[in-house]
Amino acid sequence: MSRTSRTRLRLVGALTGALLAVVAADPAAQAHCDDPPTLADLAQRHGRYFGSATDNPELTDTAYTKILGSEFDMITPGNGMKWYATEPQQGVFDWTAGDAIVDLARAHHQKVRAHTLVWHSQLPGWLTGKEWTADALRAVLKKHIQTEVRHYRGKVYSWDVVNEAFNEDGTYRETVFYKTLGPGYIADALRWAHQADPKAKLYLNDYNIEAVGPKSDAYYGLAKELKAQGVPLDGVGLQAHLALQYGYPTTLEDNLRRFARLGLDTALTEVDVRMLLPATEEKLAQQADWYRDMTEACLAVRRCVGITIWDHNVG
Known part of the structure; x- marks a missing residue:
């Protein structure tokens, strides 16, 4: 999840257009349009949020933080809450x-x-640099999750509890957690997080699950199983790191709907649209269209609760 590109503010126009499309049809909403609305304003009129990722080194840039603080109503720490930083x-x-x-x-x-x-x-190196028994790693995992979630209890809206658990073909990723603890580590992680903060929304999060396919099918099957077992799972995060050269996920809306039918929220959590350089006017127009299309897909599904772009800049 390296930040391979940043969403440029010049694309706000496309996103705003998508959010305004429904507002324009609502006379009550029009009455509040005297001042230029922010992305957060527009999203809130649809019962959604519009967020941005951020990272600590950027917080010294006042032009950047001014936009971060005014345009968005949800923020995601890009690195500051990951394991290497927190333990x-x-x-x-x-x-x-x-x-x-x-x-x-x-x-x-x-x-x-x-x-x-x-x-x-x-x-952190202390975790990856040794072999663990199942009992020892389970204890380490539980302590890490519960210590961090308790620290931020009441201060955060949601957690990406388990991130990128599957391969592209829908098989489990061979992580240290999977190899040592088996697939049950996911249910355990969700239960431990819920114990530590019962009010926080709990998500599974991954990339390349925007379209219906083997990887998103794996998440659908896992989510269905977890719900049937009473495991606390509130939503699925679709990172939506897209690239023009790989095509648009045309089944995105259908995919959002099938997770909603399981009683789950969805969110587009790390949105960006890359392109092969050099940029052209045609590519930039297509990029803007894709941002609009993703926004409209989320607006079309009631349980798609919001969109977060994977950081922004002021260039």
């Missing part, structure tokens, strides 16, 4: 980076999508 030494926790994002959000009356508790990447 750099076993049993020694550091909340500095995550707290800075939470404090910024509170100052601007924003919510926080907390990201992420269990992921195979950006793990």
Whole structure:
């Protein structure tokens, strides 16, 4: 999940157009359009949020933080809540980076999508540099999840509890957690997070699950199984890292609907649209269309609760 590109502010026009399309048909909403609306304003009129990722080194840029604090109503810490940052030494926790994002959000009356508790990447060396028994790793995983979730209890809207658990073909990713604990680590992680903060929304999150296919089918099957077992799962996050050269996920709306039928929320959680350089006017227009199309797909499905772009810049 490296930040391979940043969403440019010039694309706000396309996103705003998609959000305004429904507002324009609503006379009551039109009455509030005297001032230029922000993306958050427009999303809220549809009962959605519109967010951005951010990262701590960016917070010294006042032009950047001005937009972050005014245009969005949800923010996601890009790195500050990941395992390497929060537990750099076993049993020694550091909340500095995550707290800075939470404090910024509170100052601007924003919510926080907390990201992420269990992921195979950006793990500290003490975790990846040894062989674990199942009992030992289970204890480490539980302690990490519950310590972090308790620290942010009441301060965050949701957690990406397990991130990127499947391969492209729908098989489980061979992470240290899967290889040592088996697939049950996902249900355990959700239960432990819920115990630590019963009010936080709990998500599974992944890329390349926007379209109906083997990987999204795996999540659908897992979510159905978890719901049947009474495991606390509130939603599925579709990262939506797209690229023009790979085509648009035309079954996105259908996919959102089938998760909704399971009683789950969905969200587009890390949205960006890349292209092969050099950029052309045609590519930029297509990029803007894709942002609009994704926004309209979310608006069309009641349980798609919001969109987060994977950071922005002021260029």
